Amino acid sequence: MVCFSYLIHNYSTNPHPEDNALPPDVVRALRSVAFSLKYSLCREGQEELGDWPELELPSVYRREKLLEDLSGLKEVVYHCCINTCVLFTGEYEEYNECPICQEPRRDNRKRPRNVFRYLPLIPRLQLLFRSPKMIEKTAISSKP
Numbered sequence: 103m104v105c106f107s108y109l110i111h112n113y114s115t116n117p118h119p120e121d122n123a124l125p126p127d128v129v130r131a132l133r134s135v136a137f138s139l140k141y142s143l144c145r146e147g148q149e150e151l152g153d154w155p156e157l158e159l160p161s162v163y164r165r166e167k168l169l170e171d172l173s174g175l176k177e178v179v180y181h182c183c184i185n186t187c188v189l190f191t192g193e194y195e196e197y198n199e200c201p202i203c204q205e206p207r208r209d210n211r212k213r214p215r216n217v218f219r220y221l222p223l224i225p226r227l228q229l230l231f232r233s234p235k236m237i238e239k240t241a242i243s244s245k246p
């Protein structure tokens with residue numbers, strides 16, 4: 103309850119000048135993502151934020167899509183063994199069961215039983231160094 107109050111109070115009543123160029127739904131989405139990161143809100147908690155209509159938050163899926171479009175970063179998803187033995191990529195890409203523990207790759211509905219998601223490093227670094235603040239911080243920290 104404290105977190106929800108904080109979200110409502112801090113993110114919807116204090117305007118951030120740098121956000122003015124963005125549409126209000128995008129600003130709400132970005133603030134909710136910042137909030138989720140700051141408080142390590144799990145996906146279930148993020149989805150529950152959507153149950154508060156007064157927050158006018160887009161769905162978690164919509165926020166993820168929005169961030170993807172804004173940043174240019176695209177999440178990569180690999181099927182993974184349910185016991186995390188292997189990723190079904192490379193030589194295992196066509197496997198239907200884990201070569202280590204023999205667990206099936208998919209459930210009865212043909213969906214992967216486990217996935218591994220990540221953001222590729224190079225586009226993340228490129229995005230990081232588009233920020234003048236980050237460039238400045240890096241320059242300062244690399245001085246002897």
Ligand SMILES: [Zn+2]
Binds near residue numbers: 187201203205
């Ligand atoms: Zn396995």
